[in-house]
Amino acid sequence: MVRRDEIRPGEVAVEPPAATDAGLVFIGRIRTPWTDRMDCPRQGRRDGPVCRIELFAPWDGGLDGLERYASIEVLYWLDRSRRDLLRQSPKSDGTSRGTFSLRSPVRPNPIGTSLVTLVGIAGGVVSVRGLDCLDGTPLIDLKPDRCGFTPLAPRQPGDDDVDTGRAGVPPA
Amino acid sequence: MVRRDEIRPGEVAVEPPAATDAGLVFIGRIRTPWTDRMDCPRQGRRDGPVCRIELFAPWDGGLDGLERYASIEVLYWLDRSRRDLLRQSPKSDGTSRGTFSLRSPVRPNPIGTSLVTLVGIAGGVVSVRGLDCLDGTPLIDLKPDRCGFTPLAPRQPGDDDVDTGRAGVPPA
Numbered sequence: 574m575v576r577r578d579e580i581r582p583g584e585v586a587v588e589p590p591a592a593t594d595a596g597l598v599f600i601g602r603i604r605t606p607w608t609d610r611m612d613c614p615r616q617g618r619r620d621g622p623v624c625r626i627e628l629f630a631p632w633d634g635g636l637d638g639l640e641r642y643a644s645i646e647v648l649y650w651l652d653r654s655r656r657d658l659l660r661q662s663p664k665s666d667g668t669s670r671g672t673f674s675l676r677s678p679v680r681p682n683p684i685g686t687s688l689v690t691l692v693g694i695a696g697g698v699v700s701v702r703g704l705d706c707l708d709g710t711p712l713i714d715l716k717p718d719r720c721g722f723t724p725l726a727p728r729q730p731g732d733d734d735v736d737t738g739r740a741g742v743p744p745a
Numbered sequence: 746m747v748r749r750d751e752i753r754p755g756e757v758a759v760e761p762p763a764a765t766d767a768g769l770v771f772i773g774r775i776r777t778p779w780t781d782r783m784d785c786p787r788q789g790r791r792d793g794p795v796c797r798i799e800l801f802a803p804w805d806g807g808l809d810g811l812e813r814y815a816s817i818e819v820l821y822w823l824d825r826s827r828r829d830l831l832r833q834s835p836k837s838d839g840t841s842r843g844t845f846s847l848r849s850p851v852r853p854n855p856i857g858t859s860l861v862t863l864v865g866i867a868g869g870v871v872s873v874r875g876l877d878c879l880d881g882t883p884l885i886d887l888k889p890d891r892c893g894f895t896p897l898a899p900r901q902p903g904d905d906d907v908d909t910g911r912a913g914v915p916p917a
Binding site: 589591593595607611614621622632635636641650652660663671673677681682684686687705713715716725728729 | 757759761762763764765766767768769770771772778779783784785786787788790792793794795803804806807808809810811813814818820822824828831832835836837842843844845846847848849852853854856858859860874877883885886887888889891894896897898899900901902903904906907908
């Protein structure tokens with residue numbers, strides 16, 4: 574989040590295809606203490622300030638049960654990010670690396686993911702610690718942290734698929 | 746992934762708003778051994794079969810540096826999932842819980858996230874273990890696992906924001 578919109582020495586931009594393969598609906602808004610990209614933490618911390626995740630109707634009706642989990646995964650839309658960089662230079666020093674080797678907000682689909690600590694849920698608002706995004710960031714999903722979640726659905730055949738030395742991948 | 750498209754007793758559907766707040770571009774395709782939703786694992790396992798993540802051009806040019814990470818976060822689009830359920834019944838037993846308390850593929854923005862083990866990268870293809878999605882699933886992002894990633898960018902003021910007892914959240 575240290576970038577305005579410049580392209581730095583060593584970075585590579587492409588003319589990206591239109592982003593029309595699927596559509597998102599914003600299901601809420603995230604309230605944090607950070608109102609300028611230059612002030613955001615580079616990564617959230619579990620002892621950071623409490624932030625509020627405000628769900629829009631009707632999605633506030635889907636929170637029941639989330640209070641069982643101490644740790645929650647949050648997906649949000651980094652709506653100020655450019656989407657066209659293939660290589661980036663986080664240090665602005667002329668060296669660059671591929672976008673997919675970074676957790677930079679600049680990526681073809683600017684989705685941020687954070688693991689946060691649940692503080693409380695009340696009235697369609699989920700309070701958490703561990704976020705690093707700008708105040709007003711659109712929310713796209715909440716899920717229990719996979720580490721604390723045991724599937725409730727009945728077992729499936731694929732649950733037992735482990736690597737057995739056979740080719741596990743269908744031919745291209 | 747155990748659902749065809751039925752609504753089960755105890756579940757609650759809504760008329761969802763149009764999903765037009767933001768657009769995604771599919772940046773690749775995931776090849777797995779599972780060709781039917783009824784066969785997929787409920788969650789990926791790190792000793793599972795090797796799967797191939799095939800990047801489309803020009804995005805295959807953004808992989809440089811990803812080989813440094815043993816563990817990678819994968820985001821994909823669960824393109825067969827309904828998006829309108831607020832409450833779901835994973836056990837089909839008449840009881841239900843809010844969508845956001847489940848890791849079900851059925852959610853307003855059907856994005857799956859997995860942490861996978863890197864096996865290798867060659868020619869725009871990333872081979873990994875730990876996925877649980879259908880063969881052909883569209884790819885939307887790859888990132889280093891946050892646990893193994895140290896930000897390269899210069900420090901930001903927010904990096905030091907910890908909870909100090911002050912109100913950490915701006916007024917609504």
